[in-house]
Amino acid sequence: MSVDYSKTPLESIYGENCFSESVMKQRLPKSVFKEFKKVQVGEIDLSLDVAEVIASAMKDWAIEKGATHYTHWFQPLTGLTAEKHDSFISPESDGTILMEFSGKELIQGEPDASSFPNGGLRATFEARGYTAWDTGSPAFLKADNTGLTLTIPTAFVSYTGEALDKKTPLLRSMDAISTQAMRILKVLGNTTSKRVMSSVGPEQEYFLIDKEYFQARPDIKLTGRTVFGTMSAKGQEMDDHYFGVIKDRVADFMRDLNTELWKLGISAKTQHNEVAPNQFELAPIYASANVATDANQLTMEMMKKIADKHNLACLLHEKPFAGINGNGKHNNWSIATDDGINLLNPGETPHDNAQFLLFTVATIKAVDVYAPILRASAASPGNDHRLGANEAPPAVISIFLGDQLTNILEKMAAGKPVEALDGKMMEIGATTLPKLPMDMTDRNRTSPFAFTGNKFEFRMVGSTQSVAGPNVVLNTAVASILDEFAERLEKASDVNAEIQKIICETYSAHERVIFNGNGYSGEWLVEAEKRGLPNLTSTVAALPVYIEKSSVELFGKYNVLNKEELESRVDIYLENYSKQINIEAGVALEMANRLIFPVVSEFAASIADTILSIKSVVPTADTAAQESLLDNLNGQMECMLKTGIALGKEIEAALELEDDLLAQAKAYREKVFPAMEDLRVCADALEKITDKQLWPYPSYEDMLFNL
Structure with a gap:
């Protein structure tokens, strides 16, 4: 796995396991490659003849690399990835074989769909599902201990065409925003761009702990987080880990991770220590939303696989450890044309600035109008631990623009003159706008949705989540506003005047969502309520937003998700929430009753024996101190047993609500989860006073300060 880059240049391995555009150029006839590029931008449909040529070239390339199998790789509603492998072999009557891979096999697969979550879209006995090649995301060779497999990114739909995955609505939303954005660009005089792509760069946070500790913690193994554990004497309060020197063991892991990602053509760019002990971050270079989603799913998989080879465990849960920062996945989102124009870049020319302000206020309006859906897109059981805590934005959606851009828009909305940077006065129009610097803002780590120079950073997304969902919402919401703008501009007799009117009216109507201050402060929550901004504090509160009338109309209008597909997702996510909390509660009871109680009983008995021995x-x-300790142990054990019994009763009550998914999820949120916290208080108190040598699982100190 390790590569000596002094002997093997990075350029020679980058993308070696990716059937990239450059590889296709080399291996396909020019006419086929040219036609395929038209397919990718939606100008023509993929013909079977072209697919046959591409499949043959793809097969030859994969076999030359050592692959014997291929798979359609898809992203079901589990949030993970799925694959079924088929070999290239085709037996002949004489006992020999041919290695074959047809255009039909490339375009379409038929995995068994019966056991994937469908939320009532189909009966369990209806097993047929189809995978369809995503021509916009490159195939790649996925390595395991047995060799390489040709892996083809696909969408996954039911027999009747409903989306059973994360990829299908993402691709639909990308089409929606492209269509509406192109209408705006045509009005502004753009005659060269053919398509607009949503561009994403997801920053991935994660923890590393020793694999020995991972194996000794049933809670982390089964739930991804610690349901018990008291903070060590030192946490992150010294801020000495953040951007600190990367330890050798971690550096070795990072080096191997980068190598494997680079081989796949994934542009891992930035790596550093994060705020919490043993927490780290990896950030890639931007890619189109579908490619970035695929790459991020692979990145998470690779992190776990490579960590294991280094006798480490990679923890991606949003809150593995109480009391210190959790993991987020900052979704850096922008929109750009196929010929390289970033529509959220202030730019250096007046024409670029006209585009910038239009697309910026469109995003502002979309985030304000559809804030509840955007919040729901970041909802998950793990993220409920994180949102609103010190390292994460609150559950209230607001936008950070920075003082300079806010000042410009405020003055425009008020009808006041705005000075350009050179001090000259400007008029608002398609050809006269101020030149804005590339970095117009400072960073605001407390904002859920921050403008950071030429993109918006949606900071709410949870570390384990697929970025597909949040980008489906962003793409569709902004597309709907661009649609409104395009209607006005296409009818306008004076386009420049209408641009100015749209910018001013839109900002005035939606400036309530702009907040440049500290999103962590209690004062902001009070202010947000005064402004009428929604505050959906939990996953259970947020998910039903998907099936409200406004959501159904939004996604239906742009053919992203129909009502049935939305309802299915709410059912799936609510059920998943209940199952996750049920697992966590079950693990907590097991650990309390079968690990903690026996150990503490043994320790208490030893204290009692000590007291009796001294007295004899x-x-x-004077044994008052020992007796006080014994009394404390007994009191906390009694507390743990009683809260454990109460937790068990709440679990039983929640399980009885299985016929009403929303009611069951509410029971787990409002009854089971608080009962788990009550149990944790007692168990953690016992950890603080029990002999460390007897404690049945590794402590926070062990896990966070031993690498």
Whole structure:
């Protein structure tokens, strides 16, 4: 796995396991490659003849690399990835074989769909599902201990065409925003761009701990987080880990991770220590939303696989450890044309600035109008631990623009003159706008949705989540606003005047969502309520937003998700929420009753024996301190047993609500989860006073400060 880059240049391995555009150029006839590029931008449909040529070239390339099998790789509603492998072999009557891979096999697969979550879209006995090649995301060779497999990114749909995955609605939303954005660009005089792509760069946070500790913690193994554990004497309060020197063991892991990602053509760019002990971050270079989603799913998989080879465990849960920062996945989102124009870049020319302000206010309006859906897209059981805590934005959606851009828009909305940077006065129009610097803002780590120079950073997304869902919402919401703008501009007799009117009216109507201050402060939550901004504090509160009338109309209008597909997702996510909390509660009870109680009982007995031994030798000896410790142990054990019984009853009550998914999820949120916290208080108190040598699982100190 390790590569000596002094002997093997990075350029020679980058993308070696990716059937990239450059590889296709080399291996396909020019006419086929040219036609395929038209397919990718939606100008023509993929013909079977072209697919046959591409499949043959793809097969030859994969076999030359050592592959014997291929798979359609897809992203079901589990949030993970799935694959079924088929070999290239085709037996002949004489006992020999041919290695074959047809255009039909490339375009379409038929995995068994019966056991994937469908939320009522189909009966369990209806097993047929189809995978369809995503021509916009490159195939790649996926390595395991047995060799390489040709892996083809696909969408996954039911027999009747409903989306059973994360990829299908993402591709639909990308079409929606492209269509509406192109209408705007045509009005502005753009005659060269053919398509607009949503561009994403997801920053991935994660923890590393020793694999020995991971194996000794049933809670982390089964749930991804610690349901018990008291913070060590030192946490992150010294801020000495953030951007600190990367330890050798971690550096070795990072080096191997980068190598494997680079081989796949994934542009891992930035790596550093994060705020919490043993927490780290990896950030890639931007890619189109579908490619970035695929790459991020692979990145998470690779992190776990490579960590294991280094005798480490990679923890991606949003809150593996209480008391210190959790993991997020900052979704850096922008929109750009196929010929390289970033529509959220202030730019250096007046024409670029006209585009910038239009697309910026469109995003502002979309985030304000559709804030509840955007919040729902970041909802998950793990993220409920994180949102609103010190390292994460609150559950209230707001936008950070920075003082300079806010000032410009405020003055425009008020009808006041705005000075360009050179001090000259400007008029608002398609050809006269101020030149804005590339970095117009400072960073605001407390904002859920921050403008950061030429993109918006949606900071709410949870570390384990697929970025597909949040980008489906962003793409569709902004597309709907661009649609409104395009209607006005296409009818306008004076386009420049209408641009100015749209910018001013839109900002005035939606400036309530702009907040440049500290999103962590309690004062902001009070202010947000005064402004009428929604505050959906939990996953259970957020998910039903998907099936409200406004959501159904939004996604239906742009053919992203129909009502049935939305309802299915709400059912799936609610059920997943209940199952996850049920697993966590079950693990907590197991650990309390079968690990903690026996150990603490043994320790308490040893204290009692010590007291009796002292008294037997020195009857007048003062054993008040030991007796106080024993009394504390007994009291906390009683607390743990009683809260455990109460938790068990709440679990039983929640399980009885299985016929009403929303009611069951509410029971787990409002009853089971608080009962788990009550149990944790008692168990963690016992950890603080029990002999460390007896404690049945590794402590926070062990896991966070031993690498």
